[in-house]
Amino acid sequence: MLKHNLHPSDHLGFGVGLRSVHFSHILRHWPAVDWFEIISENFIDSAGRPRYVLEQIAERYPVVMHGVSLSIGSTDPLDFDYLAKLKRLAREVNARWISDHLCWTGVAGRTTHDLLPLPLTEESLAHVIARVRTVQDYLERPLVLENPSSYVTFAADTMPEWEFLSRVAAQTNCRLLLDVNNVYVSSRNHDFDPHEYLRSIPHDRMQQFHLAGHTDLGTHCIDTHDGRVVDRVWDLYREAVGLTGGAATLLEWDARIPTFDEVHEEALKAKRFVGGTEPREVFSTGYSAPSTRPPNHIPHPSHLVSVEAE
Numbered sequence: 001m002l003k004h005n006l007h008p009s010d011h012l013g014f015g016v017g018l019r020s021v022h023f024s025h026i027l028r029h030w031p032a033v034d035w036f037e038i039i040s041e042n043f044i045d046s047a048g049r050p051r052y053v054l055e056q057i058a059e060r061y062p063v064v065m066h067g068v069s070l071s072i073g074s075t076d077p078l079d080f081d082y083l084a085k086l087k088r089l090a091r092e093v094n095a096r097w098i099s100d101h102l103c104w105t106g107v108a109g110r111t112t113h114d115l116l117p118l119p120l121t122e123e124s125l126a127h128v129i130a131r132v133r134t135v136q137d138y139l140e141r142p143l144v145l146e147n148p149s150s151y152v153t154f155a156a157d158t159m160p161e162w163e164f165l166s167r168v169a170a171q172t173n174c175r176l177l178l179d180v181n182n183v184y185v186s187s188r189n190h191d192f193d194p195h196e197y198l199r200s201i202p203h204d205r206m207q208q209f210h211l212a213g214h215t216d217l218g219t220h221c222i223d224t225h226d227g228r229v230v231d232r233v234w235d236l237y238r239e240a241v242g243l244t245g246g247a248a249t250l251l252e253w254d255a256r257i258p259t260f261d262e263v264h265e266e267a268l269k270a271k272r273f274v275g276g277t278e279p280r281e282v283f284s285t286g287y288s289a290p291s292t293r294p295p296n297h298i299p300h301p302s303h304l305v306s307v308e309a310e
Contacts, residue, residue: 010096010207012062012248014271019253022260023053033264035062037250040098041069044085058093064208064248065095066177069111072131072145073104073118083138090139097207099144099177102128102165117150120157120164132172144207145169146177149185149214149223160192162200169205176201178247179210180237181229185221194236203244211237211270212252226255228266238273246274 013034018026020042025031036057043054057063067086071079090098103115118124136143147165169176178201187194211234213227229237229251237249251267 010248011246012064012096014267015062015064015248015250016260016263016267017066017250017252017254018054018057018063019257020050021257022263023049025260027053027056030060031260031264033061033267035064035096035248037064037066038093040065040067040086040089044082044089054093062096063093064250065090065093065098066146067098067100068115069105070100070135071105071111072100072102072135072143073116073124073128074107075104075127076107076109078131078134080138083135087139090141097144097175098139098141099146099208101146101148102161102168103148115148117148117152117154118164119154120159120161121154122158125159125164125167128168129171132168132174136172136174142173142175144175144177146179146210147182147186149179149182149189149221151189151220151222153190160197160200161186162197166200166202169202174205175207176205177208177210178206178240178244179212180240181210181212181214181233182223184230184233184236185214185223188216188221195239198236198240198243206244206247208247209237209240209249209270210252211249211267212254224255225252227253229269234269234273237270241274249274 015035015037016033018036018038038054043050054063065086069082086098089095101115103118105115106112118128132143132145145165145168147161150161165176168174178198183194183197186192187197211229212223212225213229214233215222215224215226216230241247249267249270251263251270253263253266257263
């Protein structure tokens with residue numbers, strides 16, 4: 001049974017991802033940031049300066065853990081050594097919640113270091129639901145699941161991603177991390193209506209938003225996290241906030257990372273969008289799919305964060 005509950009009112013404000021290139025700046029200036037999100041894998045096996053910095057930050061700011069290797073959709077057995085490390089780190093830094101992705105990252109004991117899409121079928125759904133329940137019972141807290149960006153779909157799919165995600169949440173009591181940029185990227189790659197996605201997910205299960213930049217190659221988009229959030233993603237974010245009532249919002253910037261102040265300023269745009277003080281770009285709420293799209297082009301998403309060294 002779950003011993004720790006989350007609630008949509010756990011609104012931490014507007015945060016940024018903790019990255020090693022900003023360690024010195026943070027320790028020197030203690031910037032006015034609402035909260036930090038860490039990549040769990042960067043700290044569960046680390047010691048020395050990374051853990052020292054994290055401990056200092058956790059004393060002053062709320063911290064959220066975000067993982068990239070839970071592999072909730074894999075057919076491999078759950079890694080309870082990894083789960084034990086997550087649970088211990090969460091206790092040590094008083095993590096507000098633990099999140100990961102609705103995906104699989106490896107099979108047969110081998111990892112791909114990527115966030116791979118699931119077949120959206122009844123069989124896959126039952127498999128994920130059982131594993132989410134097991135993870136939550138072990139962690140003694142709800143898991144927060146993020147929608148990944150994707151570049152291919154399966155011929156066997158029987159439901160859209162938003163239905164799959166909604167049914168997982170309904171049957172496990174997990175919470176959701178809506179990556180608004182991923183909704184946009186996947187909608188471009190698979191020709192679906194991103195507004196329908198936002199309308200269809202369970203708004204009362206929303207725990208967190210992610211915002212990030214991506215690379216638009218015309219025929220497809222890649223979730224690269226290497227630049228500013230584009231106007232159409234901001235427009236979707238404003239819509240998502242209106243539908244859900246808002247949630248903790250995190251700005252991701254994982255490649256070609258600029259100064260801390262530039263990253264924080266991008267995060268604070270979200271606050272202005274929520275408050276209605278950011279000038280609005282007008283986009284049609286209707287959706288028309290691009291006329292051409294290579295059906296099986298598989299780009300390489302470069303945003304998956306590897307363990308950092310400092």
